[in-house]
Amino acid sequence: MTTMILWVIAYLIFAPLVGGILAGLDRIVSARMQGRVGPPILQPFYDVLKLMEKEALTVNKVQDFYVMCFLIFIIITGGFFFAGGDLLLVIFSLTLASVFLIVAAFSSNSPYAQIGAERELLQIMAYEPMVLMTAVGFYMFTGSFRVSDILTFGQMPLLYLIGIFFGYLFILTIKFRKSPFDLSMSHHAHQELVKGLTTEFSGKTLAMIEVAHWYENIFLLGFVFLFFVNGTPLGIALGVVVCLVAYFLEVLIDNSYARMKWQFTLKSSWVIAITAGFINLVVLRFMF
Amino acid sequence: MSYVTKSPWVIHYDGSSCNGCDIEVLACLTPMYDVERFGIINTGNPKHADVFLVTGAINEQNKGVVQQIYDQMPEPKVVVAVGICATSGGIFKECYNILGGTDTVIPVDVYVPGCAARPEAIIDGVVKGLSVLAEKKAAMGKKPVETAPAAEAAATETEMKEEA
Amino acid sequence: MGTIFFLIVFPLVVAVALLVLKTDAIRDMLVRVAAIVIGAASIYLAVQYYGTGGEMFDFHSETLNYLFMVIEALLAVVVIVLGIKYKKYLALVLAAIQTPILIWFELTIGHHVNVVNNIYIDRLSIVMVLIIGIIGSLICVYALPYMKDFQHHHHGEKDRRPWFFFLLFLFLSAMFGIVVSNNLVWLHFFWEITTLCSFFLIGFTKTKEAIDNSFRALIFNLMGGFGFVLAILVLGTYYNTLELSTMILYGTMGYSVVLPAALLAFAGITKAAQMPFSSWLLGAMVAPTPTSALLHSSTMVKAGVFLIIKLSPVLGWNMAGIMTMMVGGITFLFASFAAISQSNAKRVLAYSTVANLGLIVACAGIGTYAAVWAAVMLVIFHAITKSLLFLCVGTAEHNIGSRDIEDMDGLFGRMPRLATFMIVGISGMFLAPLGMLVSKWAAMTAFIDSGNILLVAIICFGSAATAFYWTKWLGKMTAIMARRENIQDHVHKEEWVVLGTLTGMTIIAIMAFPIISSGILVPYLVNVFAGVDAASLLSGNMFIMTAMLALVILLPILFFGKTNKKIVPIYLSGANVGDDLRFTDSFQQPKEVSLKNWYMEDYFGEVKMSRYGNIASAVVIIAVMAMMLGGVL
DSSP states (O other): OHHHHHHHHHHHHHHHHHHHHHHHHHHHHHHHHTTOOOOOTTHHHHHHHHHHHSOOEESSSSHHHHHHHHHHHHHHHHHHHHTTOBHHHHHHHHHHHHHHHHHHHHHTTOHHHHHHHHHHHHHHHHHHHHHHHHHHHHHHHHSOOBHHHHHTSOSOGGGTTHHHHHHHHHHHHHHTTOTTSOOSOOSOGGGSSTTGGGTTOOHHHHHHHHHHHHHHHHHHHHHHHHTTOOSSHHHHHHHHHHHHHHHHHHHHHHHHOOOOOHHHHHHHHHHHIIIIIIHHHHHHHHHO | OOGGGGSOEEEEEEOBSOSHHHHHHHHTTSTTTOGGGGTOEEOSOGGGOSEEEEESBEETTTHHHHHHHHHHSOSSOEEEEEHHHHHHOGGGTTSTTEEESGGGTSOOSEEEOOTTOOHHHHHHHHHHHHHHHHHHHHHHHHOHHHHHHHHHHHHHHHHHHHHO | OHHHHHHHHHHHHHHHHHHHOOOHHHHHHHHHHHHHHHHHHHHHHHHHTTTOSOEEEOOOOHHHHHHHHHHHHHHHHHHHHHHHHTTOHHHHHHHHHHHHHHHHHHHTHHHHSOOOOSEEEOHHHHHHHHIIIIIIHHHHHHHHHHHHHHHHHTTTSOOOHHHHHHHHHHHHHHHHHHHHBOBHHHHHHHHHHHHHHHHHHHTTTOOHHHHHHHHHHHHHHHHHHHHHHHHHHHIIIIIOOOBHHHHHHHHHHTOOOHHHHHHHHHHHHHHTTOTTSTHHHHHGGGSOHHHHHIIIIISTHHHHHHHHHHHGGGOSSSHHHHHHHHHHHHHHHHHHHHHHTOOBHHHHHHHHHHHHHHHHHHHHHHOOHHHHHHHHHHHHHHHHHHHHHHHHHHHHHHHHSOOBGGGGTTHHHHSHHHHHHHHHHHHHHHOTTSHHHHHHHHHHHHHHHHTOHHHHHHHHHHHHHHHHHHHHHHHHHHOOOSSOOOOGGGSOHHHHHHHHHHHHHHHHHHHTHHHHIIIIIHHHHHHHSTTOOSTTSSHHHHHHHHHHHHHHHHHHHHHTTOOOSEEOOOOSTTOBOSSSSEEEOTTSOEEEOOOOOOOOHHHHOHHHHHHHHHHHHHHHHHHHHHHHHHHHO
């Protein structure tokens, strides 16, 4: 119980720090890949702090409420994860949070924000099956949906869940909002319809979204980590290293692809879910 | 210290121009000049921007657009007029549909001359703009008396909007 | 037992009275009083038998048997006459075959089968009685003002409201009959009554489309009824029983009852509008909204899933079970996909009903403790939420003149209260701490434990599609559009009362679901699936869900719509005219901004999806039936 609370507290404090630093690293690495110097590593924090200082504007009375709910439920979702909770609960409350974000964008009735919202929704539909299958895979392997049970299971899930692992990495590109799947909002202005989903958010509201993404990225990487735990320090070290490698890989993909159409996003992620995910599950079914 | 100077996000608008300055602004983003070193990002959205870069002259058609983009930027904000057309109308000054430089519609904080303005000059202009930005930020907190009527006006405006 | 009879007879008496007494004032009063009485009686029944572990009543009446037989024969005659009149010969043939067979059976073999208990009640029946008694009668009350408007819109036509309300109450009576009958012949009798009622309700407007659709519903349901008759025949002939409880007992004791179970499940599948029979429920949209609400939430389709849930102990990994779970799964998947391509709100609701029923059927087909838990939970939440949504759409339609989701743009500004109710309903259908999702979650776990990986994949993809079509509707409604006139004052008081009650019930059911689970469901399931550990079900998560729910309710109350920020116009590339609705175009003219939702017709087109689903389901049903016949012969 105490360790659980400590983990949650550590998550609440360190997730945005680590998430922000990862975002800073992302920008530097991206810049280096393009032959530039890039911003300071703390740049994402400067951005957020600046946004906090800006004039408070909104386009209607409800949008900020929805964004606040988005942030709260993203934090809660991560809390469930780091408290060793149920993976399905994590996924469902993540969907709830995303719906709040989408509704926030819809509520503005701005064409740019709404197109972003619809695309975000499409992305959810694209990645949801694979994410659910990831949880199912862990359940079939370890017999529990709970993160705490998976951590103490003692065997490394990776070998048995190899298809699911690659499927999850694939949809991670969507979740991290990286090219070629950054349909709803991109950090690169040149390939976005104004600013997609976030067009009508400004100042503090936009800062909340940034912070929410830092939290989100951390527990999404947590899923990657789960594939490598086997109860030994080696597994933990390996997990952390692979998380960093996965993050680097996403940055590399981001910089080497242009944005694809939504059709490709939907088709490819569902095909991956059916091939890598489903076949892996069928194999597991007959192994255990 | 204010963080506005550490993360100036830019929106760029090109009016009546030969697109020379337009290209130079984009050149600033390239590896050669790499403005992201200063945290500068080119956003396409006035609601996210701190610095309004205008290139080209103002004409009858784009007058309202420039005005509206400026209005939609949250405070504190600065306007940088890039190139001779944006500062005074330049070569197009005498055209029938041209009103003149950016300052015929919105207040300009920094003028960057040149035809076309060099990337170094543009970066220099934005950095000069940052000190103005910091001043404006500092002023924002200190003048509650003056902002109060504005907020009140906004409130009545909203009410009117709702009633309508 | 008196209460049970009262619940069957009282609606019948009211129905006849409504047919005879034709003045508006009397009808208004009668329907309201009857609704309250039926609701109260249902609750009384629930309290009376709450402690029951399943109670049987050995009530016998030869006269009643003959009476049922005569009525059944009369109904067959009605179908035959109508079949001739409208040249729908398939309906005619189906009625002309099955009724004589049943009567012949009852007079010969059936006469010698000893039926001990005709009537029973257990906790599942109580749940169903509450759903029918409360939601059903609320819908009847809602129908009062609705049908007034309806009559007003169809001015000059003959006032056929007495007939309409007669059918509604008859329907309730028959539904009560279904959920308490243990004698399969009786169950079949009530079953056929609901078929006929729905037939007349769907064809109520008597347009060409309505008549065609009503006959489609009739034909499909008669096919199911035919399966039912065969099941009775098989049970009476080979197992020497006509009792549902005995049949299930045989099944759990190890005798094979696969054939009658499959036939009964087939009947349930047709009634629950599973593919390939789902088109009758979609065709039912032509009827006035209260009909749809009734068919979709508390009656008709719920009779189908009720029967399959009753059968669940004998389903599972046998032919009957595999047929049921696969048909349910396929229906869930393809109906969810098809819902994406719909912009007509009632059709979205209809596909969502078909999909959810599919999930219930799949759960019942798996037939494990946890799966049935999920199935019953889905029945409860679906009944409440779906009736709420249907009635909301009906009210919206009468006030904005359209049932198209595209026209519900900014409903939040125009009819804030109605929109809030709808938002509660829609969120209840798919979002995290709310009822349907909890059940879906349990269903998913049950699917994995049963080892049916195909169903697991189906639920993964189906849930993704579900989230998509609900959220885009939600978004459309929550959009805040400037300058919208508030028009909700035109809504009738009764409609508000009913909608408010249903919204309240949705919220209460969601909050009380741990209590519903431990108080009603778990005891029932322990009884049915003897010796299963009851505590393993989601105990810790249930608490978390409740806490999350509190947060979801609390946050809007505290913060919703409260902002002191400056409100500014939206970004329209610097060309916003100023009212957020128009922009200045390249000719310097104001132009309306128009936003449309996403339907992906190429991917999830209705025709394509129904075709795939129908073919897949039909293949499953035919294959299973053929294999069983092969085994028998």
